[in-house]
Amino acid sequence: MKKILFAIYNLEKSIWGEEINPNKYLATATILFATCLGAYLAGGEYLNDLLNWHINTPTLTASLSMLTVLIGYNVTESIIATESPKVATWRALMMSGLVIAGFVVGIVVSVVILFIITAIITIFLLLTVLKVMLGVGDSDNRKFKLDNGDEVTEYSGLFGDKTYVGTLGKTYSTDDGGKTFSED
Amino acid sequence: MEQNLQLQAKPVPKSVQIKQYIAIGLFILICCYSVITPIFGNIIPYDIMESIAPNIEIWKTYNIFNHFLYFLVYVIIWGILLTITSNKATKIAVILYIVSAVLELIFISLGLLHNGLWNVGLIATGIAYFYVFSTIIRANNLSNSDKAWLSIYLISMVMSIASLGRDILILNLADDTMGDLFEYIPGRMASIWGVIFSIIVCVASIRLVKCGAFSGNYDSTPTPKEVYSPLNKHFAALLITLVVVYGMWSILYSNIQTIENILN
Structure with missing residues (x-):
């Protein structure tokens, strides 16, 4: 658990060592939150389309706006936590990339998981209907x-x-x- | 590193420890309030709030009530911290914090007259709070871990200044058709993030009280003048982040229709 939680912190320490002194939790929290944001947006849109539901998901603009806020947190931390401008720039770019990656992963994973679940349910229902129609069930x-x-x-x-x-x-x-x- | 060891070697007096625990208790209390409110709604019922000030918009009444509550608790906390500071620079920073808190309350009350004053006042006090935490971090020989936790306060101030500025710069300029899209920005996900960040800030506040800056061992040797200078990397971080975030927001909001068409 700790290994996953501090994965980003350990990665930063392995790249820049003593040159950087970031908070252990903030980076992970922002990336995980970006993932949730992506999942909420895409999952809600998927269910709305599929089942004609009306889940009150944020708009794409609102999600991207939230994403810029999360990037903002990391940009500030990058400058405060490092001594050299070079490390701060690279760290800010890396964290922005990771936050955006987390958002994209959230979108993809939520849609894939929902697709797999709906596919399994659909296949199961189809098989049951087929079984009843063909009378295959009796052979068991x-x-x-x-x-x-x-x-x-x-x-x-x-x-x-x-x-x-x-x-x-x-x-x-x-x-x-x-x-x-x-x-x- | 040697200085850190020296600081830790000095035992914290019992009376200071008691004050630290009271401050931590109050910080946790205020954290619980700021976590409960977005999840379960306001503690004071709508009807009572409306009957207190029927002529004022209800969100403003709640906002003033919350600010007043925070003001009271924070002034008590920082009043306690004022008695256990470890050097002159920290003491000045704490006094500045209390003065800013009073000013913030005045600005909030003036905000009833004009919305602009509300935001401008909060930005000004936000910058003052930023200076306070920046000075506390720079005036004390803190451990790396303490510095990393205290920077959470700086980050929180930067982002609140950024979002207040957005309200002035973008929301006031936006036309009505954009209104619906902006409705969702302070929506549910933003308040969930607020809850997560409040918990992180709560941990940061415990580290703030327990750090070397409030150990009670008052060091009367004069602090170097550079400590008070706002020309430092913390303020550079504030400016650069504002530029970056406003840059991204202006790109985002100028392409708002194109972006929304992606999903439809």
């Missing part, structure tokens, strides 16, 4: 051949209860898991 059920010539199919209920129906429409019951049947 156990079948028993009785001595009186009737063939019995086992159906499972919602709560694990079992019903046994013969080909002629008769129902049976069993107490020993299918070895002997008695007609109801």
